[in-house]
Amino acid sequence: MSVVTYRQALHDTLRAEMLRDENVFLIGEEIGVFEGSYKITAGLLAEFGERRVRDTPIAEEGFTGAAIGAAMLGLRPVVEIMTINFTLLALDQIVNHASKIYGMFGGQAKVPLVIRTPGGGGQQLGATHSQNIELYYAFVPGMKVVAPSTPADAKALLLAAIRDDDPVLFLENLALYNTKGEVPDDDTPAEIGKAAVTREGHDLTLIGYSRMAYVASHVAQELSESDGLDIEVIDLRSLRPLDRETIINSVKKTHAAVVLEDDWLTYGIGAEIAATISDGAFDYLDAPVRRVAMAEVPMPYSKALESAALPSNDDVRNAIYQTLDAIGRRHHKMGQGHD
Amino acid sequence: MPRLSDTMEEGAIATWHKHPGDRVEIGDVLVEIETDKATMDYEAYEAGTLSQILVDEGATVTIGTPIALLDNGEDTTPAPTTVHETTPSPTPVASAAAPPEEDISVPVPEIVAPAPTFTRSTAPLVDEGDRRFASPLVRKLAREHDLDLSKVLGSGPGGRIIRTDLNDLLSPGASAPTTGVAPRPVVYTGEVVDQKRASEPVQLSKARRVIARRLGESAREIPHYYVTAVADAEVLVQMRADLNEQLAAGEPKISINDLIIRASALALLEHPTVNASYLGDESPTMLIHHRVNIGIAVASKNGLVVPVIVDADQKTVAQLGAEAKQLALQAGTKGLTIDQMSGGTFTISNLGMYGVEEFTAIINPPEGAILAVGATKREPTVVGEVVVPRYRMRFTLSSDHRIIDGALAAEFLRTLTRLIENPWRIVA
Numbered sequence: 142m143s144v145v146t147y148r149q150a151l152h153d154t155l156r157a158e159m160l161r162d163e164n165v166f167l168i169g170e171e172i173g174v175f176e177g178s179y180k181i182t183a184g185l186l187a188e189f190g191e192r193r194v195r196d197t198p199i200a201e202e203g204f205t206g207a208a209i210g211a212a213m214l215g216l217r218p219v220v221e222i223m224t225i226n227f228t229l230l231a232l233d234q235i236v237n238h239a240s241k242i243y244g245m246f247g248g249q250a251k252v253p254l255v256i257r258t259p260g261g262g263g264q265q266l267g268a269t270h271s272q273n274i275e276l277y278y279a280f281v282p283g284m285k286v287v288a289p290s291t292p293a294d295a296k297a298l299l300l301a302a303i304r305d306d307d308p309v310l311f312l313e314n315l316a317l318y319n320t321k322g323e324v325p326d327d328d329t330p331a332e333i334g335k336a337a338v339t340r341e342g343h344d345l346t347l348i349g350y351s352r353m354a355y356v357a358s359h360v361a362q363e364l365s366e367s368d369g370l371d372i373e374v375i376d377l378r379s380l381r382p383l384d385r386e387t388i389i390n391s392v393k394k395t396h397a398a399v400v401l402e403d404d405w406l407t408y409g410i411g412a413e414i415a416a417t418i419s420d421g422a423f424d425y426l427d428a429p430v431r432r433v434a435m436a437e438v439p440m441p442y443s444k445a446l447e448s449a450a451l452p453s454n455d456d457v458r459n460a461i462y463q464t465l466d467a468i469g470r471r472h473h474k475m476g477q478g479h480d
Numbered sequence: 481m482p483r484l485s486d487t488m489e490e491g492a493i494a495t496w497h498k499h500p501g502d503r504v505e506i507g508d509v510l511v512e513i514e515t516d517k518a519t520m521d522y523e524a525y526e527a528g529t530l531s532q533i534l535v536d537e538g539a540t541v542t543i544g545t546p547i548a549l550l551d552n553g554e555d556t557t558p559a560p561t562t563v564h565e566t567t568p569s570p571t572p573v574a575s576a577a578a579p580p581e582e583d584i585s586v587p588v589p590e591i592v593a594p595a596p597t598f599t600r601s602t603a604p605l606v607d608e609g610d611r612r613f614a615s616p617l618v619r620k621l622a623r624e625h626d627l628d629l630s631k632v633l634g635s636g637p638g639g640r641i642i643r644t645d646l647n648d649l650l651s652p653g654a655s656a657p658t659t660g661v662a663p664r665p666v667v668y669t670g671e672v673v674d675q676k677r678a679s680e681p682v683q684l685s686k687a688r689r690v691i692a693r694r695l696g697e698s699a700r701e702i703p704h705y706y707v708t709a710v711a712d713a714e715v716l717v718q719m720r721a722d723l724n725e726q727l728a729a730g731e732p733k734i735s736i737n738d739l740i741i742r743a744s745a746l747a748l749l750e751h752p753t754v755n756a757s758y759l760g761d762e763s764p765t766m767l768i769h770h771r772v773n774i775g776i777a778v779a780s781k782n783g784l785v786v787p788v789i790v791d792a793d794q795k796t797v798a799q800l801g802a803e804a805k806q807l808a809l810q811a812g813t814k815g816l817t818i819d820q821m822s823g824g825t826f827t828i829s830n831l832g833m834y835g836v837e838e839f840t841a842i843i844n845p846p847e848g849a850i851l852a853v854g855a856t857k858r859e860p861t862v863v864g865e866v867v868v869p870r871y872r873m874r875f876t877l878s879s880d881h882r883i884i885d886g887a888l889a890a891e892f893l894r895t896l897t898r899l900i901e902n903p904w905r906i907v908a
Contacts (some may be wrong), residue, residue, distance in 0.1 A: 468636070
C-alpha cells in the first residue's frame, strides 16, 4: 500500500500492464515525445519505444479507427483522447464501430479497446473544452463506461478495462489528477459494473461518480461533523453497466436519495438513477429523489461564472437539507458553508 | 403549524420574524414557535414573499393549521383563499369556445380549461377530493399495518404524509388513532375552587401539561414492576475522592452520578435487551437499540426534562460529567433543543442529593426501563462477624414487563452492583 496521486496511479498501471502484456500499446496525440498533455504517459516512449507508444496527428476519428482495427486483430490498444470533448470527432468510430462489431458480426471479432479521456470543468477552458459528455457513451449498448474517483479505483478499473474484451470508455477528471490516496500494491482488477458504498449511513443516500463522488464523500464527512448526519455515499464507478442493485438496496434502507452529477440536469445520468430508484425502491421512498447538476448553459469562461455554473458543495448541502426537511428530519442549520 | 417534535400536538406563535410583504429566502427564520418542549426558530424551506400572516403572535393552533401564506412574488393578491381558488374549475370552459361545426370528426378535447396559475404555498393542501398525499413509504406502511391515513395530518411539503407522521400510530401505546386531534388535557376551572380548601387555579405551563399526559400514559399503559438492589459503595466513594484530588484547578469534579451513568451504560451493553422498546400489542417486533443513549432526569424551573447523552458507553466519566452539567445548565434556562431531548434508550433519575434512600420511577416511553438512584450513605453493615460503618447505595430498576422479565432486571442489577463495587471497571 502506498499513497500516490490519481495521475501517478494511472501512469504506474499503464506501465505495469505494458510490461505484463506486450499486446498492450498506447496511441494518441502528444503522448510520446511530449509525454501527454496531463503527463500520464511520462517516460513511456523512452522505455517502450515507438512501436508501443504511438504519437498521432490531430485526427481523432483516424487514430480511434486504427485502434479498433488493431483490437479486432488481437492487440490491446489504450487510446488517449486529450479531453472527452474531442471524442466527439471519433463519435462515429466509437458508437457505430467499436460498440457494434462484436454483436453485428456474430462474435467473430472482439474489440478489447480502452479509450482514456478526462472530463470536467473548472479549469477555465471554455464551453467546448469543459464538458461532461460521458453520458453519450453510457447510452450505447456494447460500450462499457467506467469513472474512477480515487487513485485506488483508477488503478483497479484501468486494470479491469485493459483486460476486458469489450470497448471501455475510461473517464478521468481534470480536477482529480492531483488528488492523493492509498493504492494497494497487488494488481487485482475491479469488477466493472459494481458500485462502491464508500460510506455507510442511515439518513440519506448520496450518489455520485468521478469528481462528484469525491464531493459526496467530502460533504458527507462535513455534515457528519457539523450536523451529526449519517449519510450513505455511493460511488457508481461504472455508468454502464450500472449497479442498480446497490443503489436500490441503499435507498430501501435510507428512504431518501440525492444524486450528484457534473453534467447538465436535463436527460442526465441523474435522471437514469432517479428512474432506477423509482423502479426498484418506489415503496421505500419518503421524499422525491433530488438531483444536483451544473447549470443548463454552455460553460462560461469567466472564473466567477464558471464556479457558479458548476455544482458546489453548498448546492449539495442544500439539496440534502431540503430532502431531510421533506421527510421531517430536523437538522441544525441551512447551508452556510463556503467552498 | 409544523410538527417540531414527536410529542408536539399544537404550537404557539412566539414571534414573527417576517411580516407581510417581506421577501423570504430559503433558510431565513420565519417565525419562532413555542412547542411543548422549547421555543424554536422555524426556517423557510421555500423562497417567496410572505403575503399574509394567518396566526398572530401568542395564539396557539394545532399542527397542520396554516399559519401564513408564502407566494412566489408574482401573485400579489393577498386573499387567504387564493390557494384554493386557483384550483382549475373542472367545468370545461372550452365548450363555449369550441368551433361550432356539427360534423367535426375529431372530438374537441375537454381539457382546454385556462392554464392554472399555481401559487407556491407552504400551506398544507388539506385534500384534493379524497386524495391525500402520502409518500410511497407511508402508503406501504399503511398497507402493512392497516393504518387509516385519512386521520393523519401530513407535515411534509404540501401537507404530504411522511414517515415521521406515523410515529404515534406505529409506536407503543398508540391508543389514539389520530395524530392531529388529540384530546386536550382536562383543565379545571373556577367551579372546583371552593372556600373550604381556599383553592386557587394556577395555570399549567405547556411543558407541565405534556409531562402530565405522558407520565399518565406511561403509568396507565406500561406494566411496571420494580427491583431494588443495594451496593457497597465504599471503594467507589474512595475512588471518586482520589480522582478528584488528581484534577487540575478548574477541572470539574466527578460526581457519583457521572460514575453511575457510565456504569449503567456498560451494564446496558452487557444486557442489550434492557436497552429496548416495546412497539405495541399489534407489532410482531420489539426494538433493541444498538446505541446507548442515556437520559438524565433533570428538575428545571419548567418541570421535569430529560436531556439525552448519546453514545454514553463510548464516553469517559469526565466527558459524561461535563456533558451532564452542560445539559442541566441549559435545561435551567429552557435552552434544550428537541434534538437534545430525543433518542434516549434508557433513563436515570437520581434523588440521592436530597438524601432519599430509595424510590421508584415511572418509565419514560418508548424506553423499556428507568433506574432510580438513592443516596450514598454510611450505614451499619455486617462485614464478617462485625458491624461496621460502610457507604451503601440503593437503586431501583422500573421495567416494562412486556419485554423485560424479572430475572433479566435482576441480572442487569447484579452487573451494575458488580461495577459499583469494583469501580475501576467503570473507568478502565
